[in-house]
Amino acid sequence: MQQVKSPKKPLIYYYTIVIIVLLLFNLLAMPWISERQIKEVDYGTFISMTEEGKIGKVEIQQQENTILFTDEDETAVYKTAMVEDDQLTQRLYDAGISFYGEEIRQTSPVLSALLSWIIPLVIFILIGQYMSRKLTKKAGGANSMMFGMGKSNAKIYVNSTEGIKFTDVAGEDEAKENLTEIVEYLHNPGKYKEIGASMPKGILLVGPPGTGKTMLAKAVAGEASVPFFSISGSEFVEMFVGMGASKVRDLFSQAKEKAPCIVFIDEIDAIGKKRDGQIGGNDEREQTLNQLLTEMDGFEENTGVIILAATNRPESLDPALLRPGRFDRRVPVELPDLKGREDILRVHAKKIKVAGDVDFNKIARMASGASGAELANIVNEAALRAVREGRKFATQSDLEESIEVVIAGYQKKNAILTDKEKLIVSYHEVGHALVAAMQTQSAPVQKITIVPRTSGALGYTMQVDEGNHYLMSKEEIENKIATLTAGRAAEEIVFHSITTGASNDIEQATKLARAMITRYGMNEEFGMVAMETRTNQYLGGDTSLACSPETQTQIDKKVVDVVKEQYEKAANIIRENKKKLDEIAQYLYERETITGEEFMKILLKKDE
Structure with a gap:
């Protein structure tokens, strides 16, 4: 399965970008567009250019006590201070120079205002309204979504040729059988609907740490050709009351849009603990649990959304969460037996080079009580030991020694007993x-x-x-x-x-x-x-x-x-x-x- 990366930038991110662009536009671009390069000269230069006929137009700005004028080609603008000169008007008239009482501009005031403020402001408002409607729709109207606080952090996977399959999971045949049925239902629901059967809405995987609960969920993701949402129970827990419930709503909203699909919640006991009703309890966790209960089996049907959850503390879960209609089926994922340990060792041994005479049955008997994760660690330790010893493959002695390493630790080379x-x-x-x-x-x-x-x-x-x-x-x-x-x-x-x-x-x-x-x-x-x-x-x-x-x-x-x-x-x-x-x-x-x-x-x- 391949994870689909969804954008996680909040609305404030886009607002900030628009503001920066607007400031840069006004500070850098507009002065260049709205004004030419104005050169300041003295009044004598202005008089001499007038007499020589090198001036095109003249603007007299009495309020600012300045004179703006252009050259004869009207390509350059000059500025000078006004002095008391009674002959100025007659001199300009005699020289045949046009003079006005308004500014010489390249752009009109209306166009300048449009380019400077009105158009950027309209663009800013339109982008803000679009992003606000889009994010509010996803969050069901939650204002907290503006900063991404109520958005679900679930990872979304799509079907791919790579990833874990059921063939990569050994030692848990009963659990695989239960989950294979779920995958078959998603592939061919008509076969079950024909007899009137309906799939469980929720399946709870319970067992000791390291027995492969999360790996089984990954195998479901690898086998199913439907979207797969994965999230940890702790990711719903927020500092502010209501944020966790908002994340639950957002998760199920996304899941319903992509139904049929599978939602996997790892370590669900983080939000599914029993509600004790004591004063001063965790209101945020209880609100999150209440929202989860409603989404799983409320008035609205979750058609096509199957919930997978994993925990190693089933006795701490709320009874309302465990009842049929929410989690209809509990799948134990126990420590593997002798045959299961041997199968797990063979699966992990495919990832490394091992000698042809390795007795996996003997290794499995020596590793009595080991979980799948510990068996995987044993195989990896054997490969590391083979490299340290300068061999190209792991031998029986490497595997036996790796069991002792996992059980009792490495040999202490510096410990010298009397x-x-x-x-x-x-x-x-x-x-x-x-x-x-x-x-x-x-x-x-x-x-x-x-x-x-x-x-x-x-x-x-x-x-x-x-x-x-x-x-x-x-x-x-x-x-x-x-x-x-x-x-x-x-x-x-x-x-x-x-x-x-x-x-x-x-x-x-x-x-x-x-x-x-x-x-x-x-x-x-x-x-x-x-x-x-x-x-x-x-x-x-x-x-x-x-x-x-x-x-x-x-x-x-x-x-x-x-x-x-x-x-x-x-x-x-x-x-x-x-x-x-x-x-x-x-x-x-x-x-x-x-x-x-x-x-x-x-x-x-x-x-x-």
Whole structure:
């Protein structure tokens, strides 16, 4: 799609140009047109030229006490001061010179006035009236349009051979199917009208950041052969009350003129938040929302105008905006599954040169939980790493390393650990891997490293599930908590001391244990009672307790008990496999990074 650039110059711009032209015309052009070059001479020169017959006409200006006269060819004008001369009239008569009591001009006073003021003023008024009527018509009569304050800033796109298509969007098959139906309706509405079906007036795309909501809208623009208006919700917000509503009116006015068409509003939660009715609320935002509600489904039909909107905060939107008739359909754009991640990686890999033996399925499994934007970043990081290494294409190792870069940051080349710190980190990470491997229903270990990263991690253990994993049992969550606590347990068992390296492990283990009790109903005492509510599920999932202070105290005790129990389980596994722990930790200390295959080979090797 190609964006159509519309002029954004306000009326005051054209008024300023006309005023400047008018001033220049009067200051520069008119003096040159209305007057000749007048030369001042003394009275004696005037008398001598009279006697020699070199004067054509004479004008006597008694009020100004001056005499204007021309040469015999009347091509030059001269000026002199009058003196007391009783013989002047007789002298001029004897010389046969015509003399008058009016000015010698090249242009008449009427013509001079017309050229100087009347014609420019008429032109100025006509241009002003034309621009005023034109802009007032677009704004529905809004006076604020004079300065462009109430004009919609929507970008307009037309059909082109370039741009994003549905084939360029992967991992969101359900969302593509919904939007493809919209494009088909715009192309062939008769097929739907024949059965009596009508298209949804509005479609709301909801999902976490980076999942491709805006890209899907761009794909609709690329596929549809109708005008496409794109604007952000924040662009409606103005300092003055009423400006946002004026922009909404202008946007829909343009859309109706070009119907059938599509209007895309990104981050609609900027203007679509719930109206709380409190005194001192945001009147501008509420007026803008009210105008949007009226335009989408008021008395006047929006025939042929389909609204697309995107947000990652659907729970904050006003119920009147979400009802059928306005947004009839909600299309979830969730994080991609394993197949979706693999398809997305393949789409972005077409933009770079990659080796023929790259296993995209393995990369997709390693990037579990990644969004489309993160996967695109992973592919780009792989290409950048290939260039740094002096290769002409990206390899499997480049893609695997780029995942670690996105997850944990770049390797810190200047971070030098002491031998003791390096050994502690080795035992810590091997403790995680050992407990994970010795438990059932745990994801296999993919990699262990003790190379510090820019995120602050001194090392990490990567586990990768074999396939899609949608549900977690109570045993799986407990095993995961045990794995998280295993690093600290290994430190305490081997070195008889503990360090600050387990801070992130403690945070994650506590969060899982609390979720088991307050949200998942995995505690016998509380049973299936929700003690916690979750908000902003697409923006981190903030939680808030919904119980009494006494119950909160009991929850805290239960959380401590769960973590302690799993810590003891992890410690027992490490004590039972202390010899393997020492062997693998020493191997990791020397190599700094080992693969899951190397780890399992040492773990399964029988003692001699």
